[in-house]
Amino acid sequence: MNFYRYASPQTFYPLAGRMLPWFVMAAVLLAVAGLAIGFVIAPTDFQQGEVYRIIFIHVPSAWMAMFVYLVMAGYAALTLALRARLPAMMTLALAPTGALMAAIALWTGALWGKPTWGTYWAWDARMTSTLILLFLYLGYLALVSAIEDTQRADRAGAVLVLVGVINVPIIYFSVQWWNTLHQGASVSPTGGSSMATVMLQGMLVMTLAAWCYCIACALHRVRSIILEREGHSHWVRRLVAQPARASSLQEAENRI
Amino acid sequence: MSATARPAASDAAATDTFSPFGWALRRDLTLALRRKSATLNLVGFFVLSCMMFPLAIGPQQAWLQRVGPGVVWVAALLALLLALPRLFEHDHQDGSLEQMLASGRSLPALVAGKLLAAWLVSALPLVVVTPLLAMSLYLDGSSTVLLMVSLLLGTPSLLAIGSIGAALTLGLRGAATLITLICLPLFVPVLIFGAGAVEMQAAGLSPLAHLALLAAVMLLALASAPFVAALGLRTSLE
Amino acid sequence: MVTTSGHWFDARDLSLSRGPRLLLDKLGFTLAPGEAILLQGPNGSGKSSLLRALLGLSVASGTLSFGGRSFAPGSGLLCPHALYQGHASGLKGELTTIENLGLAAALDGFAIGTAALQAALATTGIAREAGIAARRLSQGQKQRLVLARFALALREPARRPLWLLDEPSAALDRAGAAMLDALLGQHLDQGGAAIIATHLPVLADAAAVRPLRRIELG
Numbered sequence: 001m002n003f004y005r006y007a008s009p010q011t012f013y014p015l016a017g018r019m020l021p022w023f024v025m026a027a028v029l030l031a032v033a034g035l036a037i038g039f040v041i042a043p044t045d046f047q048q049g050e051v052y053r054i055i056f057i058h059v060p061s062a063w064m065a066m067f068v069y070l071v072m073a074g075y076a077a078l079t080l081a082l083r084a085r086l087p088a089m090m091t092l093a094l095a096p097t098g099a100l101m102a103a104i105a106l107w108t109g110a111l112w113g114k115p116t117w118g119t120y121w122a123w124d125a126r127m128t129s130t131l132i133l134l135f136l137y138l139g140y141l142a143l144v145s146a147i148e149d150t151q152r153a154d155r156a157g158a159v160l161v162l163v164g165v166i167n168v169p170i171i172y173f174s175v176q177w178w179n180t181l182h183q184g185a186s187v188s189p190t191g192g193s194s195m196a197t198v199m200l201q202g203m204l205v206m207t208l209a210a211w212c213y214c215i216a217c218a219l220h221r222v223r224s225i226i227l228e229r230e231g232h233s234h235w236v237r238r239l240v241a242q243p244a245r246a247s248s249l250q251e252a253e254n255r256i
Numbered sequence: 257m258s259a260t261a262r263p264a265a266s267d268a269a270a271t272d273t274f275s276p277f278g279w280a281l282r283r284d285l286t287l288a289l290r291r292k293s294a295t296l297n298l299v300g301f302f303v304l305s306c307m308m309f310p311l312a313i314g315p316q317q318a319w320l321q322r323v324g325p326g327v328v329w330v331a332a333l334l335a336l337l338l339a340l341p342r343l344f345e346h347d348h349q350d351g352s353l354e355q356m357l358a359s360g361r362s363l364p365a366l367v368a369g370k371l372l373a374a375w376l377v378s379a380l381p382l383v384v385v386t387p388l389l390a391m392s393l394y395l396d397g398s399s400t401v402l403l404m405v406s407l408l409l410g411t412p413s414l415l416a417i418g419s420i421g422a423a424l425t426l427g428l429r430g431a432a433t434l435i436t437l438i439c440l441p442l443f444v445p446v447l448i449f450g451a452g453a454v455e456m457q458a459a460g461l462s463p464l465a466h467l468a469l470l471a472a473v474m475l476l477a478l479a480s481a482p483f484v485a486a487l488g489l490r491t492s493l494e
Numbered sequence: 495m496v497t498t499s500g501h502w503f504d505a506r507d508l509s510l511s512r513g514p515r516l517l518l519d520k521l522g523f524t525l526a527p528g529e530a531i532l533l534q535g536p537n538g539s540g541k542s543s544l545l546r547a548l549l550g551l552s553v554a555s556g557t558l559s560f561g562g563r564s565f566a567p568g569s570g571l572l573c574p575h576a577l578y579q580g581h582a583s584g585l586k587g588e589l590t591t592i593e594n595l596g597l598a599a600a601l602d603g604f605a606i607g608t609a610a611l612q613a614a615l616a617t618t619g620i621a622r623e624a625g626i627a628a629r630r631l632s633q634g635q636k637q638r639l640v641l642a643r644f645a646l647a648l649r650e651p652a653r654r655p656l657w658l659l660d661e662p663s664a665a666l667d668r669a670g671a672a673m674l675d676a677l678l679g680q681h682l683d684q685g686g687a688a689i690i691a692t693h694l695p696v697l698a699d700a701a702a703v704r705p706l707r708r709i710e711l712g
Contacts, residue, residue: 135440135441136441138437139437139438139441142434142437142438143424143425143434143438146425146428146429146430146434149494152491152492152494155491155494156424156488156491159424159484159488160424163420163442163484167441167442170445171445173445174444174445174448174449174469175448177448177449177452177469178448178452181452181456
């Protein structure tokens with residue numbers, strides 16, 4: 001299969017459209033399975049009771065927040081190296097989803113923290129790092145939306161993401177350093193005890209569900225971005241001008 | 257990245273002894289000396305923001321002594337954030353940045369010269385004023401010295417990382433707030449190692465590890481920032 | 495030195511877009527020592543963008559050949575051999591006239607002494623303003639200061655033989671325009687070349703005696 005064919009927005013658009021329903025279905029099925037394992041099948045935790053179940057959402061979202069940023073960095077590198085349009089669009093498409101994952105991780109972390117140690121926010125290393133990661137996402141989105149010229153916005157955003165990805169290990173390390181020296185609360189979702197296999201399985205399934213969800217979101221969003229940016233080109237104009245297949249009698253009647 | 261090479265600085269002429277770094281350094285220092293108000297404003301901001309803390313949390317010696325190093329560090333960080341938009345903006349507006357790009361000289365070297373000038377003019381005055389602030393926050397002599405050392409090691413990193421943000425946001429409306437949003441997460445390690453060093457000593461432990469990490473970040477930042485900022489400048493001017 | 499294509503300077507297949515609009519579509523031209531090209535066209539037709547693209551300041555595709563090498567415009571390899579006057583003056587208001595000229599000359603790589611700087615200022619008619627801060631100059635005087643850089647360049651014609659000028663006669667009075675013509679004339683006589691984007695008559699008198707091509711854009 002010639003991958004270069006799909007490097008143009010025009011050919012990628014329909015491909016993304018075909019892939020999208022599969023990833024949505026996969027996300028839904030995996031989420032149902034994962035939530036079933038997490039909230040029904042997995043046993044009550046010895047130390048934390050039922051509250052611990054939130055880790056089935058917290059941990060996958062935290063992992064995805066990090067992973068999405070890495071994928072964005074990969075596309076950013078392609079944007080700068082190839083001066084291509086589509087990798088930049090993928091970076092832009094992934095960013096809001098990554099930010100959402102980080103926000104969910106923070107929110108579920110707070111919800112889990114309150115009943116566990118009595119406070120919503122405890123400045124522990126992982127949560128603080130996730131918060132900083134959220135700001136890295138927001139900074140990227142702010143920069144790209146502030147620049148009107150899309151070519152400059154794409155390249156500037158790509159540089160920022162690459163600078164960010166190099167800094168993330170340094171930031172994580174420094175926050176860990178800061179936290180251990182100040183002997184802050186040490187958060188471990190597993191409560192320090194080894195996890196039961198079924199819990200691990202649940203987290204894995206939920207992580208895969210989150211992964212499919214992120215891909216589905218990115219594909220959907222990149223299609224919108226492609227239409228928006230390539231709006232002047234002939235293929236988009238043809239697409240938009242086509243009378244859509246009437247999904248209802250009402251629409252068909254309106255058209256007549 | 258552009259796949260083709262930039263002209264080497266020596267391409268311009270065989271007998272050229274021109275140093276882009278020295279040219280930019282001398283130029284920016286001369287300009288700063290003619291526009292002293294910028295430095296004075298920065299120092300004023302630094303001092304005022306430090307003064308806000310005792311006013312806000314009360315004048316008890318124990319409290320101020322405890323938070324002092326952190327307060328000075330945050331104030332210095334914010335002051336440098338103020339200085340960053342000016343790094344390239346004037347040159348961009350009057351066209352001299354475009355001339356620098358068109359000259360064929362090494363842009364990273366020019367940026368490095370500007371960075372050193374900015375550090376001498378914006379960060380060094382803050383370090384000089386720090387003893388006064390340290391005194392107002394009840395810090396003892398050794399803490400003050402360590403605070404100044406940590407600032408000397410940390411402020412170059414802040415300016416270097418900040419120059420990347422300044423380069424990317426060149427000419428944009430609201431660039432100052434954008435720079436803040438972009439740069440603050442990247443400043444976190446410097447802040448942690450810098451303020452942490454002083455706190456370590458206050459706790460009776462050795463600050464050497466923190467200082468070593470601070471120096472490591474500084475070397476990494478100084479080595480890479482001119483190139484990344486140069487790329488950012490070219491992107492912004494396209 | 496002659497390039498592989500046989501020309502002293504060669505531009506081929508230059509294409510440039512601004513957003514969705516294609517400003518230049520595979521434009522090509524050549525230059526020989528002593529030749530000048532006038533870029534003409536309405537506002538927004540891409541004159542400034544073309545000059546900037548040759549220096550790698552704007553994005554364009556195509557190939558340039560100069561000094562025995564072929565390269566992409568974006569590589570910036572033409573920059574050390576070119577002298578560029580853009581829309582913005584590149585002058586620092588806080589520095590004096592002669593300080594500005596000294597900085598520009600150093601950046602351009604010309605070995606300069608105060609006497610040479612003074613002479614260049616005299617050529618462009620602003621010798622009396624040498625010690626005045628540049629922000630106090632009039633628009634016309636600022637343009638003369640910008641051109642003083644080019645007057646200085648005449649001393650070493652081989653260093654930066656290609657002059658790229660964007661509206662050089664802007665804000666110049668009749669005497670200034672004559673001075674500009676004289677500068678350009680001497681530069682071309684010494685074997686340099688120039689590409690001038692302008693909508694005003696430049697080198698009008700000289701057109702009869704030297705090769706002067708026009709490229710219409712837009």
